[in-house]
Amino acid sequence: MTERPYVVGNWKMNGTRAMLSEARAIDRSSQRLMKVEVALAPPFTLIHAVHKEAAQLAIGAQDCHTDEDGARTGDISAAMVADAGAKFVILGHSERREGHGETDALVRKKAEAALAAGLRLIICCGESEQVRDAGAAEDFVTTQLRGSLPDSIEDAGANLSVAYEPIWAIGTGRTPTVSDIGAMHRAIRALLVERFGEDEGAAIRILYGGSVNPDNANELLAADEVGGALVGGASLAAESFLGIVVAAAEVADKA
Numbered sequence: 001m002t003e004r005p006y007v008v009g010n011w012k013m014n015g016t017r018a019m020l021s022e023a024r025a026i027d028r029s030s031q032r033l034m035k036v037e038v039a040l041a042p043p044f045t046l047i048h049a050v051h052k053e054a055a056q057l058a059i060g061a062q063d064c065h066t067d068e069d070g071a072r073t074g075d076i077s078a079a080m081v082a083d084a085g086a087k088f089v090i091l092g093h094s095e096r097r098e099g100h101g102e103t104d105a106l107v108r109k110k111a112e113a114a115l116a117a118g119l120r121l122i123i124c125c126g127e128s129e130q131v132r133d134a135g136a137a138e139d140f141v142t143t144q145l146r147g148s149l150p151d152s153i154e155d156a157g158a159n160l161s162v163a164y165e166p167i168w169a170i171g172t173g174r175t176p177t178v179s180d181i182g183a184m185h186r187a188i189r190a191l192l193v194e195r196f197g198e199d200e201g202a203a204i205r206i207l208y209g210g211s212v213n214p215d216n217a218n219e220l221l222a223a224d225e226v227g228g229a230l231v232g233g234a235s236l237a238a239e240s241f242l243g244i245v246v247a248a249a250e251v252a253d254k255a
């Protein structure tokens with residue numbers, strides 16, 4: 001891990017105002033760990049409150065609509081989450097691809113809308129267990145990512161991160177081997193360099209996500225081409241999330 005690691009908490013559909021104390025605790029402690037860029041994606045309902053109460057933390061959304069505004073009952077636009085204080089958006093998470101039928105083309109349109117609203121992107125990709133067992137994981141993930149990325153992104157190194165999240169590792173306590181993570185991240189890096197050029201492609205951080213916790217973070221974050229973590233369950237409590245942030249700082253120190 002050569003660049004400043006990026007550790008992002010994804011609260012998914014968890015969190016009421018009672019959890020603001022966790023966000024404040026993450027904010028306070030992460031200020032002491034400047035080597036790591038720490039960010040949090042609470043549910044839409046908490047974006048503004050977390051933005052106000054955890055002032056140093058980058059706040060993001062977990063999705064956005066392709067349109068800027070209009071008759072879209074229940075949807076939320078990129079401009080709206082930006083107005084609430086979000087600086088980035090997670091797009092193409094497998095839970096949205098599976099649960100809401102999101103295609104690569106839709107993820108790409110959302111990404112274009114988010115960039116137009118001034119948001120940075122975290123674009124997710126990852127294979128199912130069946131795909132991995134069939135030996136087709138790298139092909140699947142690179143095809144999925146190729147279809148989900150906008151053609152061009154201004155300052156892609158700063159405005160884009162990719163999160164590799166094998167679906168079978170999300171919330172299961174199972175993780176790929178360090179060698180498998182490295183192989184997948186190298187394949188993703190090659191795609192990013194091909195799409196965005198040598199310099200920008202090399203600067204884009206590729207996060208690993210799937211059952212990262214304070215005990216395995218040191219090992220997983222040290223895998224080849226891993227630039228940080230997208231953390232679900234372990235981000236819900238400040239103590240465990242900060243354990244991962246500390247591990248990221250240690251790995252960066254050794255790099």
Ligand SMILES: O=C[C@H](O)COP(=O)(O)O
Nearest residue numbers: 010170171210211232233
């Ligand atoms: O967005 C986060 C990932 O889906 C990982 O979730 P997890 O850390 O609970 O496995």
